[in-house]
Amino acid sequence: MFFNYFKIAWRNLIRNKTFSAINISGLTVGLACSLLILLWVQDERSVDNFHAQGNQLYLVYERQYADNKIYAWYKTPGMLAAEMKRTVPEIAYASNFAWIDDSPDRLTFEGADKIIKFDACYAEVDYFKMMSYPLLKGNPATALSNPGSLCISEKMAKAFFGSADAAIGQSLRYDNRKDLTITGVFKDLPENISARFDCLIDWSTFLTENNWAKDWGNVGPNTLILLRKDADPQLVATKIKHLLAKYDTPTHRTELDIQRFGDSYLHGNFTAGHISGGRIAYVKLFSVVAIFILLIACINFMNLTTARSTKRAKEIGIRKVAGAARPTLLWQFLSEAMLITVLSVSLALILVYALLPLFNQLSGKHIMFPYANIYFWISLLCLTMITGLAAGSYPAILLSSFQPIKILKGSLKSGHNTVRLRKGLVVFQFVLSILFITGTIVVSRQVNYIQQTHLGYDRENLIYVPLEGNLAEKYSVFKQEAMNTPGIQMVSRIGETPTAIGSSTYGVEWDNKVPNTSPMFTQTATGYDFVKTMHLKLVAGRDLSPAFASDSFGYLVNEAALKVIGYQDPIGKSLTVWGKKGTIVGVLKDFHFSSLHHPILPLILRNGETEQYGHILIRTAAGKTQQAVASLEKICKTLNPKFPFTYSFSDDAYHKLYRSEAIVSKLSACFSALAIFISCLGLLGLAMFTAEQRTKEIGIRKVLGAGMLSLFSLLSREVVMLALIAFLIASPVAWWAMNAWLEQFAYRIDMAWWMLLLAVLLIICITMLTISYQSIKAILVNPIKSLKGE
Structure with a gap:
């Protein structure tokens, strides 16, 4: 019986090639989009969620209360892991780690007559006991236990020594300052991790080289803990909440909390000191987009099938007269829908396989086609069943409900409810299309605003060179x-790159400061000529200069910092940072030194001309950047021969801040275009059927003198009205959704009425182009031919 169902379904597909092609094309594109989004969502959700002990693995974050404000971040003191393991029995293992939410240190390693740069992080001895990073060589329990220990990836081992076996016990010198012994080789890390590194250095080395991390008042590294299997996470969170209370001051206090490590990648934003979303918003957004695109494809199938119901009326009538029961007809029509769906799924899989490299390029992912993933195939089977039922259920119910007497008398007409439903589904498609277009317009304009906005300094023709090796000691020679x-x-220098100044402090004092207050300031070290190099604007005073001996303890502040300090005439006034008393020599006009997601914070720039870390800033002449880079390479090779010359552009660093937004912009544009394409396929099918049904009406109107324009208006008026109804429904939804998305940016565009109007005008224009060919074709038919049978 089931074979007969599919045989009849196949015959119907072959008999109605055009409508079958439209249905299969729409479902294929819709399913392909949904599958690509499903793969992207699965990849996002898999990040940091593959660890065997993932349910016991937690990341510690810090909540600080100061100056009537609440701050929260994943940065913690550098000695916290050992203290937590010692004082909280429920914690089995603990490790400080640098860095999870920051870029790893790009270090230079020398060994086996090779000098190569690799990404390095730092961790404690418990790290490999907690994480599922299998060691190919070495003991996980002791690999990072001794000072000077180094665990490297298989890729790094092959680069230096040819194999993991040959690497064990060998030494590598890093940054030309210390020899490290290779105590472990781990398998190359998978793509779905948040903190990528090529090697791990033991924590005692980190503390030796970063004395600030031994101070409980400073934060920076991350802290990971692994709870015992019987431990209650809520109880642990309660126990550690006030662990740092003894370091509180009258002006600020600190609380600790924990978050499951596997959740931190998608839920990494804080509001009022608590977790409040993050990348999960994009996961939810694209999940909804996938559902909507598939709905549009299913609506096409339902509309075309119900619109052509009268074409199959006699078949249904004869089957019922011959004794076919309604359940039999239901199964027949559902089998047709399932056959189309199976064909569409098969084509969609081919399309996904072909488009996956391009999709990876757009999304910045490394997604592989999941041949061996049983969950993917189960999900695909469920998706096929749901799509087939969603697309075929209503047409099956409608077609099987026809009364044979009316059919065979020739008095069957589409009911008002059916027509209303069809129109309602078209309106729904238009609503979704308007939402997609509006979202694309807003996101692309916000991304363009981010990329084009003036930051308060000139980021073009600005190069960063890391201060490493001998460059730190020979900076003055390099500059000259x-x-x-x-x-x-x-040429100047800075402690952190201008787009990532994030070091904060409460340790700022000034004259007439309000007692028992401790506002937070962002700070970094800069060199002489910093203002000139960055092309910053001075509101008052001057740049730091070697011509003034007092500038060794001179400070530059921005307008936001001056508002907090409150000086009316700040130049020459006293300012103390970390106990170092100096004077304010200049006030800078506010400039952006972090993401536009955040407002400009109070900033203090201290003199760091002799610091041993940071970056050199080089301002090149327009059009001479490549020439300058070649010259810089020669200088660096002379002064710093043990280090490969590396540099980066300010523009590139800035664009990395908004990589997620840029990806969302590209993907939303692609998916919007595909959603509109699917909708147009359905409209094309309906236009073909409508033109076919109204051929005689058009012939009569032409005989009575109707012109081409009035006939085209007749055929297209209804579609335009449906689009306008959709505009009224979609407008408030789009306005609310886009404003909610824009609120995550401190600096953003404003929603404008013309964005919504442009969306509906685009929909109307695309719709008119879609249906115009069939409408004009029907209008141009000779009325003699269309009325010949009357």
């Missing part, structure tokens, strides 16, 4: 030689 090089206009 670089300034004498053609194509280089100015």
Whole structure:
């Protein structure tokens, strides 16, 4: 019996090639989009969620109360892991780690007559006991136990020594300052992790080189803990909440809390000191997009099938007269829907396989086609069943309900409810299309605003060179030689790159400061000529200069910091940072030194001309950047021969801040275009059927003198009205949704009425182009041919 169902379904597909092609094309594109989004969502949800002990693995975050404000971050003191393991019995293992939510340190390693740069992080001895990073060589329990220990990836082992076996016990010198012994080789890390690294250095080495991390008042590294299997996470959170209370001051206090490590990638934002979403918003957004695109494809199938119901009326009437029961007809029509769905799924899989490399390029992922993933195939089977039932259930119920007497008398007509439903489904498609287009317009304009907005400094022709090796000691020589090089206009230095200044402190004092207050300031070290190099604007005072001996303890502040300090005439006034008393020498006009998601914070720039870390800033002349880079490479090779020359552009660093937004912009544009394409396929089918049904009506109107324009208006008026109804429904939804998305940016565009109007105008224009060919074709038919049978 089931074979007969599918045989009849196949015959119907072959007999109605055009409508079958439209249905299969729409479902294929819709399913392909949904599958690509499903793969992306699965990949996002898999990040950091593959660890064998993942349900016991937690990340510690800190909540600080100061100056009537609440701050929260994953940065913690560098000695916290050992203290938590010692004082909380429920914690089996603990490890500080640098860095999870920041970029790893790009270090230079020398060994086996090779000098290569690799990404390095730092961890404690418990790290490999907690994480599922299998060691190919070495003991997980002791690999990071001794000072000077180094665990490297298989890739790094092959790069230096040819194999993991040959690497064990060998030494590598890093940054030309210390020899490390290779005590472990781990398998290359998978793609779905948040903190990527090529090697791990023991924690005692980190503390030796970063004395600030031994101070409980400073934060920076991350802290990971693994709870015992019988431990209650809520109880642990309660126990550690006030663990740092003894370090509180009258002006601020600190609380600790925990979050499951596997959740931190998608839920990494904080509001009022508590977890409040993050990348999970994009996961939910694209999940909804996938459902809506598939709905549009299913609606096409339902509309075309119900619209053509009268074409199959005689078949249904004869079957019922011959004794076919309604359940039999239901199964027949559902089998047709399932056959189309299975064909569409098969084509969609081919399309996904072909488009996956392009999709990876757009999304910045490394998704592989999941041949061996049983959950993917189970999900695909469920998706096929749901799609087939969603697309075929209503047409099956409608077609099987026809009364044979009316059919055979020729008095069967589409009911008002059926027509209303069909129109309602078209309106729903238009609503979704308007939402997609509006979202694409808003997201692309916000991304363009981010990319084009003036940050308060000139990020073009600005190069960063890391201060490493001998460059830190020979910075003054480097600067002198670089300034004498053609194509280089100015040279300075900074502790952190201008787009990632994030070091904060409460340790700022000034005259007449309000007692028992401790506002937070962002701070970093800069060199002489920083203002000139960055092309910053001074509101008052001057740049730090070697011509003034007092500038060794001179400070630059921005307008936001000056508002907090409250000086009316700040130049020359006292300012103390971390106990170092100096004077304010200049006030900078506010400039953006972090993401536009956040407002400009109070900033203090201290003199760091002799610091041993950071980046050199080089301002090149327009059009001479490549020439300048070649000259800089020669200078660096002379002054710093043990280190490969590396550099980056300010523009590239800035665009990395908004990589997620740029990806969302591209993907939303693609999915919007595909959703509209699917909708147009359905409209094309309906236009073909409508033109076919109204051929005689058009012939009569032409005989009575109707012109081409009035006939085209007749055929297209209804679609335009449906689009306008959809506009009224979609407008408030789009306005609310886009404003909610824009609220995550401190600096953003404003929603404008023309964005919604442009969306509906685009829909109407695309719709008219879609149906115009069939409408004009029907209008141009000779009325003699269309009325010949009357």
